[in-house]
Amino acid sequence: MVIEEHATEWLPAYALNILTEEETSKVAEHLASCPACREELRLYQATADEIPLAVKQIAPPPALKGQIMDKIHSRQMKNADSIQPTFWQRLEAILRVRAPALGLALIVLLALGNVLLWRQLNLSKNLAVTPMRVIALANTTDSPQAAGTLIMDQRGEYGTLVVDNLATLDPGKQYQVWLKRDGERVSGGVFSVNSEGYASMEILAPMPLIQYDSVGITIEPAGGSPGPTGAKVLGGDIPH
Amino acid sequence: MDYSHVNDETLLQLIARSQENALSELYDRYGRLVYSVAMNSLADAERAEEITQDVFVRVWEKAETYRVEQGRVATWLTSITRNRCIDILRHSRARHENLLISWEEAENLDPPSPQNVEWEVDLAQSQRQVRWAVSQLPEEQKQALGLAFFQGLSHPEIAQTLGEPLGTVKTRIRLGMQKLRQLIQAEPQK
Numbered sequence: 502m503v504i505e506e507h508a509t510e511w512l513p514a515y516a517l518n519i520l521t522e523e524e525t526s527k528v529a530e531h532l533a534s535c536p537a538c539r540e541e542l543r544l545y546q547a548t549a550d551e552i553p554l555a556v557k558q559i560a561p562p563p564a565l566k567g568q569i570m571d572k573i574h575s576r577q578m579k580n581a582d583s584i585q586p587t588f589w590q591r592l593e594a595i596l597r598v599r600a601p602a603l604g605l606a607l608i609v610l611l612a613l614g615n616v617l618l619w620r621q622l623n624l625s626k627n628l629a630v631t632p633m634r635v636i637a638l639a640n641t642t643d644s645p646q647a648a649g650t651l652i653m654d655q656r657g658e659y660g661t662l663v664v665d666n667l668a669t670l671d672p673g674k675q676y677q678v679w680l681k682r683d684g685e686r687v688s689g690g691v692f693s694v695n696s697e698g699y700a701s702m703e704i705l706a707p708m709p710l711i712q713y714d715s716v717g718i719t720i721e722p723a724g725g726s727p728g729p730t731g732a733k734v735l736g737g738d739i740p741h
Numbered sequence: 742m743d744y745s746h747v748n749d750e751t752l753l754q755l756i757a758r759s760q761e762n763a764l765s766e767l768y769d770r771y772g773r774l775v776y777s778v779a780m781n782s783l784a785d786a787e788r789a790e791e792i793t794q795d796v797f798v799r800v801w802e803k804a805e806t807y808r809v810e811q812g813r814v815a816t817w818l819t820s821i822t823r824n825r826c827i828d829i830l831r832h833s834r835a836r837h838e839n840l841l842i843s844w845e846e847a848e849n850l851d852p853p854s855p856q857n858v859e860w861e862v863d864l865a866q867s868q869r870q871v872r873w874a875v876s877q878l879p880e881e882q883k884q885a886l887g888l889a890f891f892q893g894l895s896h897p898e899i900a901q902t903l904g905e906p907l908g909t910v911k912t913r914i915r916l917g918m919q920k921l922r923q924l925i926q927a928e929p930q931k
Contacts, residue, residue: 510915513914513915513917513918513919514889514896514911514914514915514918516918517886517889517890517914517918518827518893519889519893519894519895519896519914520895520896521895544922545918545922547812547922548918548921548922548925549890549918550812550816550819550820551816551867551870551871551921551925552871552875552886552890552921553774553777553778553819553822553823553890554774554815554819554864554867554868554871554872555844555845555868555871555872555874555875556777556778556781556842556843556844556845556891557777557781557843557844557845558773558774558777558845559773559776559777559780559781560773560776561772561773561776561789561790561793562786562790565772565776565790565793565794566765566768566769566772568790568794569764569768569793569794569797569798570761570764570765570768572794572798573761573764573797573798573801574761576798576801576802577759577761675743688746688747690743690744690746690747691743691746692743703760705744705747705751705755706751707748707750707751724743724745724746725743725745725746727859
């Protein structure tokens with residue numbers, strides 16, 4: 502095998518990773534000093550990456566998903582036994598499991614930033630060094646009784662939304678969270694409330710929450726919409 | 742919690758933060774693709790199931806290592822799957838009897854969900870393009886490419902398997918990849 506000016510002839514097979522060891526090392530050596538072949542290889546690798554999409558689709562056995570999730574769950578349980586829960590895991594667990602009143606009481610505590618009391622409650626050793634950002638959301642004429650709070654970590658990266666007194670919607674509808682930045686909105690997730698109008702959920706966003714200008718909640722078809730279409734029920738600015 | 746509107750990259754971030762529901766959603770999206778790649782590679786349902794389990798457990802443990810620059814999440818998953826299958830084949834030196842990879846018909850696409858979410862639209866578009874591109878290749882190029890990609894056979898191994906001269910096999914692989922590259926970048930025919 503001799504590579505003269507370029508390794509063009511060998512690149513398709515190199516991208517498929519089917520060359521012999523000797524061939525592979527010669528091509529790799531050439532690539533190290535040839536930007537043109539590196540670019541050519543990138544295009545072949547992108548092509549090779551697409552090949553699986555063309556293969557005949559075969560449905561896996563229905564039980565397979567359950568087996569995978571059981572395996573994941575048991576690993577999760579093992580980890581939980583050996584690792585102390587993080588602050589956020591504790592907070593989420595409390596907000597999800599306890600009654601709404603307790604959840605709201607905790608939020609009030611957070612809002613007050615009463616670090617000492619939190620210490621007494623022994624909910625987190627970390628809180629003293631990581632106080633959270635708490636943003637109260639304003640209700641609208643479509644939901645005059647609704648209350649909502651967004652709780653973010655200190656860096657504004659992650660956040661949990663807690664709402665109360667929102668109307669229980671028809672089965673075909675859900676609430677959807679929107680994050681707005683430079684006039685563009687992305688979905689932060691959908692949720693439904695319980696019979697008391699209460700829900701809590703982790704906000705899902707491609708970027709840290711602090712990078713968005715505002716948050717809003719609208720009523721959308723179940724599963725959510727690509728963009729807001731229904732009445733806004735809660736909203737607020739995210740201070741930077 | 743409904744993750745159907747969450748994009749793939751955010752799903753991986755959530756998996757990295759141990760959100761089991763996010764992994765469940767990722768499986769709903771790509772479990773079939775991963776299993777199909779494993780089945781075409783190994784032609785063994787039991788082993789394909791094991792590989793699919795391995796892939797998703799690995800995603801659960803290594804989700805934080807995914808980088809957008811590596812390509813799409815679907816590509817990342819199929820790449821892990823393919824490498825695991827080829828490892829098994831090379832270690833066991835086992836090759837399955839069926840030398841013809843089953844390519845999907847160009848027009849066969851999963852029906853879109855009524856929600857028509859972005860990730861589904863993107864995936865369907867890519868599938869349409871690639872299936873059309875593969876359908877344009879001559880049968881002998883498809884066969885050689887299939888053996889190279891899904892079984893990790895080298896040029897001499899493919900030549901021996903097909904009873905063809907080594908030079909012919911090298912040319913088929915090279916021309917097949919070149920044509921595929923051009924066609925994938927082109928618009929599919931309506």
